[in-house]
Structure formats: C-alpha cells, structure tokens
Amino acid sequence: MSARAHQCRQQGINVLTKNFQHLTKPGRIGSLQIKNRMIVSAMGVNLAEADGSCGERIIAYHERQARGGVGLIVLGVTGVAWPAGANQPRQIAISEDHHIPGLQALVDAVHRHGAKVSAQLHHGGLVAAEDARTGRPIWVPSYPAQGRSDLGESMLMEEIAAFHDPDAPPPQLHVMAQEDINTLVAQFAAAAARAQKAGIDAVEIHAGHGYLISEFLSPAMNQRDDNYGGSLENRARLLMEIIAAVRAAVGRDFPLWVKLDSQEFGRQEGITLADAKAVARMVEAAGVDAIAVTAYHDSDRGVLHSGSHTPQPEEHLVANATAIKRCLSIPVIVPGRIEPASADRHIGQGHFDFLSMGRKILADPDLPNKVVAGTPEQIRPCIYCYCCISQIYVLKSVKCAVNPETAREKELELIATDKPRHIAVVGGGPAGMEVARRLSLRGHRVTLIEASNRLGGTLQFASIPYQPNQRLLKWLRLQIEQSTVNVLLNTTATAQQLKTLGVSEVIVATGAKRIMPDIPGADRDFVFSGDEMRALVMAENDPGLVRKTSALTRLMVSIAAKTGVTSQPALVRLASRVWLPLGKHITIIGAELVGLELAEFLAERSRKVTVIDSSSEVGKGLFLVRRMRLLDELKHLDVTLIKNANDIAIEDKKVAYTNYRGQQRSIDTNHVIVAQGATGNTELAEQLRGAGFSTHTIGDCEGVGYIEGAIEAAAQLAMELD
Numbered sequence: 158m159s160a161r162a163h164q165c166r167q168q169g170i171n172v173l174t175k176n177f178q179h180l181t182k183p184g185r186i187g188s189l190q191i192k193n194r195m196i197v198s199a200m201g202v203n204l205a206e207a208d209g210s211c212g213e214r215i216i217a218y219h220e221r222q223a224r225g226g227v228g229l230i231v232l233g234v235t236g237v238a239w240p241a242g243a244n245q246p247r248q249i250a251i252s253e254d255h256h257i258p259g260l261q262a263l264v265d266a267v268h269r270h271g272a273k274v275s276a277q278l279h280h281g282g283l284v285a286a287e288d289a290r291t292g293r294p295i296w297v298p299s300y301p302a303q304g305r306s307d308l309g310e311s312m313l314m315e316e317i318a319a320f321h322d323p324d325a326p327p328p329q330l331h332v333m334a335q336e337d338i339n340t341l342v343a344q345f346a347a348a349a350a351r352a353q354k355a356g357i358d359a360v361e362i363h364a365g366h367g368y369l370i371s372e373f374l375s376p377a378m379n380q381r382d383d384n385y386g387g388s389l390e391n392r393a394r395l396l397m398e399i400i401a402a403v404r405a406a407v408g409r410d411f412p413l414w415v416k417l418d419s420q421e422f423g424r425q426e427g428i429t430l431a432d433a434k435a436v437a438r439m440v441e442a443a444g445v446d447a448i449a450v451t452a453y454h455d456s457d458r459g460v461l462h463s464g465s466h467t468p469q470p471e472e473h474l475v476a477n478a479t480a481i482k483r484c485l486s487i488p489v490i491v492p493g494r495i496e497p498a499s500a501d502r503h504i505g506q507g508h509f510d511f512l513s514m515g516r517k518i519l520a521d522p523d524l525p526n527k528v529v530a531g532t533p534e535q536i537r538p539c540i541y542c543y544c545c546i547s548q549i550y551v552l553k554s555v556k557c558a559v560n561p562e563t564a565r566e567k568e569l570e571l572i573a574t575d576k577p578r579h580i581a582v583v584g585g586g587p588a589g590m591e592v593a594r595r596l597s598l599r600g601h602r603v604t605l606i607e608a609s610n611r612l613g614g615t616l617q618f619a620s621i622p623y624q625p626n627q628r629l630l631k632w633l634r635l636q637i638e639q640s641t642v643n644v645l646l647n648t649t650a651t652a653q654q655l656k657t658l659g660v661s662e663v664i665v666a667t668g669a670k671r672i673m674p675d676i677p678g679a680d681r682d683f684v685f686s687g688d689e690m691r692a693l694v695m696a697e698n699d700p701g702l703v704r705k706t707s708a709l710t711r712l713m714v715s716i717a718a719k720t721g722v723t724s725q726p727a728l729v730r731l732a733s734r735v736w737l738p739l740g741k742h743i744t745i746i747g748a749e750l751v752g753l754e755l756a757e758f759l760a761e762r763s764r765k766v767t768v769i770d771s772s773s774e775v776g777k778g779l780f781l782v783r784r785m786r787l788l789d790e791l792k793h794l795d796v797t798l799i800k801n802a803n804d805i806a807i808e809d810k811k812v813a814y815t816n817y818r819g820q821q822r823s824i825d826t827n828h829v830i831v832a833q834g835a836t837g838n839t840e841l842a843e844q845l846r847g848a849g850f851s852t853h854t855i856g857d858c859e860g861v862g863y864i865e866g867a868i869e870a871a872a873q874l875a876m877e878l879d
C-alpha cells in the first residue's frame with residue numbers, strides 16, 4: 158500500500174473514492190462546455206450593491222469560487238423586475254441596463270479562472286420579502302390560503318425583530334392580471350438579453366422554491382380559473398411563455414435551463430413528482446438545455462425549511478432527480494447534501510449529470526480543486542449548522558461558520574508575513590487549532606500547547622451529540638498534523654515555560670469556565686454539571702465524579718479510555734446506545750444549544766427527557782433553520798420542553814419549579830444535567846499579561862461563541878497579527 162493510501166485508510170477514507178473519474182470529466186449543457194461536473198448552486202447571498210449591481214464584494218466572492226476550480230457558477234437569485242420581486246435587500250439585479258457593467262466585471266473575474274457563469278433569473282412573487290417590507294404590491298397568481306405557521310415558536314426576539322418591522326406598511330397582495338403576466342414574461346426576456354450582453358454564459362429560469370413561477374405551477378398555490386390555472390398545462394403556461402420569450406431573446410444556441418421543484422414537501426395539494434416529470438418533459442420539448450432539480454415545502458412548518466432545497470437529510474433530492482432524469486434526454490443537475498464520492502458514483506451510474514453544491518462550496522471553495530487532485534480529506538467540511546442560510550433569513554449577508562473568509566475574501570485572505578515570529582497558542586480547541594493553522598500558513602512559528610492528551614477541546618464533546626461536528630474536528634486535527642505547528646500535549650502553559658520557549662506573542666484559547674449555577678440542591682449526587690458530564694463521556698479526570706458514579710461506571714469509562722473509544726466520537730455514539738450510566742428519567746436544566754443537543758442524544762437512547770429553562774426563548778446558539786428542525790425532532794422524540802420556569806430547585810429525585818402561571822410543579826427524575834453556567838475565563842490571559850507577555854484571547858474564554866464564534870475570532874486575529 159502506498160504511503161498516501163495508508164494515510165487515507167488511517168483517516169477512514171475509502172481509497173477507491175479518491176478517484177473521481179466522473180465528477181472531473183468535462184460536461185456539456187446545450188452549447189455550453191464545462192470543464193468538470195461541479196457547479197456552484199445558485200445562492201442568494203445578499204452581497205450586491207444597494208442598487209442591485211455587482212460590486213467588489215460579490216465579485217470577490219464569486220472569483221474565489223472560480224479560483225477553487227469549479228466548472229460553472231450559477232449566480233443567486235437575480236431579479237428580473239428588481240426592486241420588485243426581490244427577496245433580499247442586497248440581491249443581484251438584472252432589470253435595467255445599468256446593471257450590465259457590474260455583471261460584466263463579475264463574468265470577467267470568473268472567466269479568468271476557467272469557470273463559466275449562469276444567471277438565475279428570478280421573481281419572488283409571494284416570497285418577495287422586499288416587496289412585503291417596503292409596501293410594494295406582492296405579485297401572486299391568486300390569494301393564498303391562510304396557513305397556521307409554527308415558525309414563531311422557534312424564533313428568538315432578535316430574529317422576529319429582523320423579520321417584522323412595526324413601521325412597515327401592511328403587505329399588499331396583487332393577483333396578477335393578463336397584462337401583469339405579459340409584463341413579467343417581457344421582463345424575463347429582457348433580463349436574459351442583458352445577461353447575454355454582459356457575457357454571461359447561460360441563464361437558469363428559477364421556477365422553484367415557492368417563487369412566482371413555482372406558485373403558478375403549484376396546485377396548492379394557484380387557484381386561478383383562467384388559462385393559467387387548473388390543469389397542469391394551464392399551470393405551466395406562464396413558464397412555457399417565459400421559456401419561449403427568453404429563447405426568442407437570446408437565440409437557439411444560448412444555453413438555457415429551468416430550475417424545477419421536483420416535489421413540494423408537506424403540501425398535500427402541492428407539486429408531486431409526477432407533475433414535475435410532466436413539466437420537465439414539456440420544457441425539454443420547448444427547447445431548454447437542462448433541468449436543475451430542486452424542491453419546495455410547506456413554508457409554515459419550520460422543520461421543512463431544512464427538508465427540501467437545502468436539506469439536512471443526506472441526498473434528499475437524488476431519488477427525485479434520478480426519476481426525472483429517466484424521462485429526459487437533456488442533462489440533469491442536482492444539489493442537496495451530496496458528498497463528492499457519492500456524486501461521482503451517481504454520475505457514473507447515470508442517475509444525474511452535474512453535482513450542484515451550495516454549502517460545501519461556502520465551507521471550502523477549493524473543493525473542486527481538491528477533488529481533481531484526489532485529496533478529499535483536505536476538504537474543509539460543512540457541518541450543516543445552517544448559519545449561512547439563517548443569515549439570509551434575518552436580512553444579513555451570508556456567513557459560513559467554518560470558513561470566515563466566505564464573503565470576506567479580500568479582508569481575511571491569508572497573506573505571508575514579512576515578520577515571522579514565534580507565537581504560542583494555549584488551548585487546542587477549535588479556536589486554538591484554527592488560529593495556529595492560520596498563523597503557521599502565514600509563515601509564523603507556532604507552538605500549540607494543550608493541557609489534555611489530545612486536540613479538540615469542546616469540539617470533541619460537541620461531536621458526540623451532533624455527528625457533522627466530528628468531520629470538522631477530524632479536518633482541523635489533520636491540518637495541524639500536516640502543518641509546521643509544534644504541538645505540546647499534556648502540558649499546562651506557565652509564564653516560565655513560555656519564557657523558556659522564547660515566544661513573542663501568546664494567544665489564549667483555553668475555552669469557557671463552567672461554574673455550577675446557584676440552583677438549590679445542585680450538590681446532590683444525581684446532579685451532573687456540564688463539566689462532569691463531559692468528563693464522564695470523554696473519560697477525563699473529575700474529582701466530582703467519584704462520588705456521583707458507581708465503581709462499575711468508572712471501570713467501564715476507564716476501559717473505554719484505555720481502548721481509545723472515548724477519543725472517537727463515533728464510537729462513543731455507538732457504545733452509548735448499549736450502555737449509558739444514566740437513569741430512565743433525565744432532566745436537563747438549560748435549553749440553549751448544548752442542552753437541546755444533549756436532550757436529542759439522550760432521547761434517542763430511550764431516555765425520557767425534560768428540558769427546563771427560566772428563559773422564554775429556547776435554542777440560543779443554534780442558527781434559526783437548524784433550531785426549527787431540532788425543536789421539531791425533540792417533539793417527535795417526546796422530549797418535554799418547559800420555558801419560563803422560576804424557582805428551579807433540585808429535591809429528592811425531583812426537580813421543582815414554578816411555572817409561568819405561578820403554579821408549583823415538579824418533575825420526577827433519576828438524573829439531572831445542568832447545561833448552563835458557561836462563561837468566559839480570562840484568568841490565564843491576565844496572569845500572562847501580568848508577566849509581561851503580549852497576550853490575546855479568542856474563543857469561549859472570551860464568552861461562549863460556539864464553533865462559529867471560535868473560528869471567526871481565530872481568523873480575525875490571525876489576520877490582524879503581523
């Protein structure tokens with residue numbers, strides 16, 4: 158076995174998956190030649206200028222993607238009637254000729270790296286949040302039925318405030334008349350002609366995601382009784398007219414395709430796969446060059462916001478895409494959490510033709526180059542935390558939790574230092590590893606000092622209840638291993654030692670301090686603090702555990718530690734399904750990210766879990782779209798969630814509290830876990846400052862910021878330190 162193959166096997170990577178013969182081969186959509194089968198899926202990232210034109214920020218964002226080796230970039234929602242129909246304040250516009258020069262500059266930047274560009278022609282219809290916000294008429298095929306939304310249940314006050322402007326005029330729905338339809342068709346055609354003029358290589362008509370064309374296609378949303386409503390042919394009429402007008406505007410040879418909902422999840426009367434197949438056949442006959450498969454959902458159900466086009470379930474759209482592909486002869490493009498190795502296999506088996514990627518590219522724009530180089534282990538993994546898309550929901554620019562350079566390409570670019578220094582990083586958690594990695598890439602000499610016997614810090618514990626975090630842990634460890642960073646494990650940093658090392662700067666990334674909050678009864682022996690729970694699972698030494706766990710538990714945990722089980726989150730997850738030293742009834746005090754993820758983990762292991770919090774808001778630390786899913790999953794796992802609880806006290810095998818009505822209540826429980834009380838801890842930093850070191854702090858020692866906060870602070874500091 159080659160050294161490289163051996164290394165891959167050790168990292169659990171299947172050697173066969175390193176040969177991406179299908180994904181890397183050139184492809185064609187109509188007359189458009191694409192150098193490989195990898196596409197940046199359309200993502201509206203809220204980065205355009207205030208007048209809708211493409212400026213430096215969005216150009217830098219897309220140029221970085223092109224530099225990463227992708228074959229084609231589809232621009233996010235590009236407004237054909239902008240500002241009307243827009244769903245983001247900084248959406249790209251293509252509604253006026255003055256938008257052409259910015260688009261041209263973007264195209265030139267992308268072309269320099271051999272990638273092609275397509276514009277996603279868009280009108281938001283009912284989902285045009287900007288029309289709703291500014292009081293413009295909201296174009297709809299017909300008045301929508303009033304649904305009962307559960308979105309508010311999962312939202313924090315700050316998110317509701319971003320959504321809802323009390324001074325905004327009331328939304329005005331406008332049912333489109335024939336002349337509006339004619340206007341819209343002409344707007345799509347004119348926009349396509351502008352795209353062509355700007356040198357854009359292709360256009361994608363957005364007929365999905367509940368936007369205007371999709372509302373016409375959807376039997377649930379379209380209640381018209383004229384030529385544009387009722388039968389499938391009638392509902393598809395608007396799309397067919399737009400295709401014909403766009404074709405006439407750009408000519409037969411210009412690459413043109415349609416993004417189509419393959420299904421509306423959770424909408425009984427919504428688009429079915431059979432409808433989608435029929436429409437796909439109609440648009441193929443009308444001369445489009447490909448179908449981009451997507452899906453939509455009942456938007457009143459929070460969980461479904463991660464259950465259709467931007468899914469939490471892996472390969473959520475592949476079966477629909479395969480079914481659509483079977484009835485067409487034009488290429489099929491599909492996104493939706495598909496790993497490159499799997500996409501390679503699907504393309505090889507003829508299930509679809511192009512892999513479209515959204516989040517994976519935000520997490521690592523170099524993914525295509527790494528696939529071509531056969532080094533998938535180097536791809537920085539997306540952890541499916543939904544930070545990126547949740548930002549858009551609250552009207553902010555896109556941001557990636559694991560890749561702070563996304564949307565800040567110029568600002569955070571790693572530039573070689575001309576003043577290399579010796580820098581110590583104390584603490585080997587996500588912030589420490591990330592800053593060490595970045596500083597060493599910039600050419601500094603870095604010593605990373607970790608008190609325990611392995612790198613990972615809180616990311617190790619976070620990888621147990623939420624598996625995608627483990628991929629980030631693995632990637633960060635690999636980057637450190639392959640870097641020039643000198644790692645000192647089992648080492649407690651002291652001023653003396655740092656002096657001996659001769660470092661010129663110190664970065665403290667030692668994480669949060671978890672103090673047991675002042676809850677009556679918290680000292681009882683069936684109550685675990687966050688630190689004790691972590692120590693139990695990670696087989697770390699914690700004096701408090703001796704009193705609280707049986708000799709058998711301690712023996713099992715020590716065996717797990719000695720056999721290496723506790724150093725591998727996947728094994729801990731597996732082992733805990735058969736053995737978990739916790740009783741049937743568990744109460745978790747604290748309903749933020751850690752408490753809720755732990756609740757899910759325990760409920761999946763047949764525990765009856767109650768989560769209680771004095772706050773009226775739950776799920777802080779989770780990004781909106783993921784929070785909506787997790788809260789729904791907890792409901793299905795029969796987890797009881799108690800908010801607004803006062804006077805929480807731990808009594809004999811029960812947790813007592815006063816509910817929001819002022820009534821005394823209690824929960825019978827075998828164990829209590831306190832998932833609260835984490836605060837910043839700058840003690841070491843202050844000591845080192847006192848000893849004369851130039852000292853910086855990042856990560857949770859500055860206040861809990863979770864993975865996104867840790868990685869962002871690391872990138873910022875690595876850029877600022879020169």
Ligand SMILES: Cc1cc2nc3c(=O)[nH]c(=O)nc-3n(C[C@H](O)[C@H](O)[C@H](O)COP(=O)(O)O)c2cc1C
Nearest residue numbers: 198199200201233234467492493494514515516546
């Ligand atoms: C931040 C963000 C913005 C998105 N905006 C759009 C959009 O403008 N148009 C669109 O068709 N899909 C949009 N999507 C959906 C993506 O095109 C894609 O379908 C989705 O991310 C699933 O692919 P993935 O699993 O590779 O992320 C967006 C997704 C994200 C994460």
Ligand code: SF4
Nearest residue numbers: 539540542543545558
């Ligand atoms: S923000 Fe989270 S979900 Fe979005 S791309 Fe980055 S890691 Fe993935």
